[in-house]
Amino acid sequence: MRSLTFVAPGELRFDEVDAPVIVDGTDALVRPLAATTCDLDHHVIRGITPMSALGPFALGHECVGTVVEVGPECATVKVGDIVGVAWHIACGTCAQCKLGHTARCLLHGEAQYGLPLNGYWGGTFDELVRVPYADFNLAPLPAGIDPVHLASIGDNLALGWESVVPTLAGIDNPEVAVFGGTGSIGLYCVDAAVHCAGARTVYYDDDPVRMEVAAKLGAEVYDINGKRERNFHLAVDASADPVRLRKALLSVMPEGYVNSVGIYFEDVAVPMLNLYLRGVHFHNGKGHARPSMTPTLEAVAAGTLHPELVTSGIYAWDEIPDVLTSADAGHKPIFVLGD
Ligand SMILES: [Zn+2]
Ligand SMILES: [Zn+2]
Known part of the structure; x- marks a missing residue:
């Protein structure tokens, strides 16, 4: 599959890498429908964060997608579900997760998509994403809502509600x-x-x-x-x-x-x-995302929130490297992955 690699400040490219597979029974595999940048990603690309020196790594930690495979222990998530993916890796059951502090999961610490902080989880600009504890970390999207403008639900969009x-x-x-x-x-x-x-x-x-x-x-x-x-x-x-x-x-x-x-x-x-x-x-502190994703999605479904007004542009997947390294990447560019 293709994976978007942050190589160095100002340098992004697609690499061919092995696609992830189901490892644990609670895993699911998600193919992104749309993905976008966290505000932090723009700073990483510009070279003004400590993480900017850690390349190469798979970039991106905000996406919505389709569940294409589930492990045998997934109880609620099913193949074909349209879901938002939480940016962090959280077990959902440790003492911190139970308090809603999912970004402080005692089992996975700093682990997340799109930054090489604690283990390798790939990025949400990959064509396939492995999601552990999928029943917990995936939020079903409301029916009848265009998923594209919800690409940020796993981080910045939910963080707006949470803050x-x-x-x-x-x-x-x-x-x-x-x-x-x-x-x-x-x-x-x-x-x-x-x-x-x-x-x-x-x-x-x-x-x-x-x-x-x-x-x-x-x-x-x-x-x-x-x-x-x-x-x-x-x-x-x-x-x-x-x-x-x-x-x-x-x-x-x-x-x-x-x-x-x-x-x-x-x-x-x-x-x-x-x-x-x-x-x-x-x-x-970091946004905890997962506990705020569901109420945020409910507010979008009710017509209360308007994430489409925040989207700065919608682009094809192939355009990711050019758009994100251009001087005018926009404040919230969303990229759509075709079939
Ligand atoms: Zn983020
Ligand atoms: Zn946990």
Whole structure:
């Protein structure tokens, strides 16, 4: 089968590799229908992450696909199911998985698709993907919804829901600020804040394309370098930029929440005295995806969420290397695998 290989910064190619097979009885094999980039992948390709020095490896950890084979111990997943694939490898039954912390699975740790962190699992730009604990890690897609715009459900799209909706539970008339900067996550957060949480939502950025999408999703949109409010219940830092992280930390009301999905590879200065005086609940960490995939899919099926507005372009599979190494890859390019 063909596998998309990240060779080095700015260099992607398709390689012929052995297709994965069923190893454990709980495995399933999934052929992608559509796959897309996590915002992190763009940083890997640009060479600005520590992982950018680890090539060659199979890139990609977001896809939806068709189940083409199941192991004998799969109870709910069947051949022919159209599913979303969680980006991480999680057993579903250890103490952390039971708490919903599937990105901290005690059996598999850092293991995931598309980065060589703990074992080899291939990438979701491969033509066939082995999914362990398939009953747990695969989420059936709702019938009647075009799966293409759900390509991100296994990571960034579910992370938008995860970063906003649980935090706002029980808050009347919530007000949310989203600090953009990375490609798609901030926009998925806006969608969840406006339409799932019913929040007044403000989006800060300086990228005109993302700002236009955020406005379409129902946010009030302001230049990140302009005046900012400081009384939000929740600020989401989706920037991966220390200057914007600081702005997010300073924008919430006393005892407010800041959820950061940005990845910082170096230490950053944090205004600790201000946080102390204000009282701030700060969370930074990987998205757990799987527990949030089902409610996110239900919200899409109900017409509440609008992931199609975040998609920046739809391309053929063969175009993956050229599009992803071009200067204008777009904030959420989705690639469709033909028959
Ligand atoms: Zn990711
Ligand atoms: Zn586990």
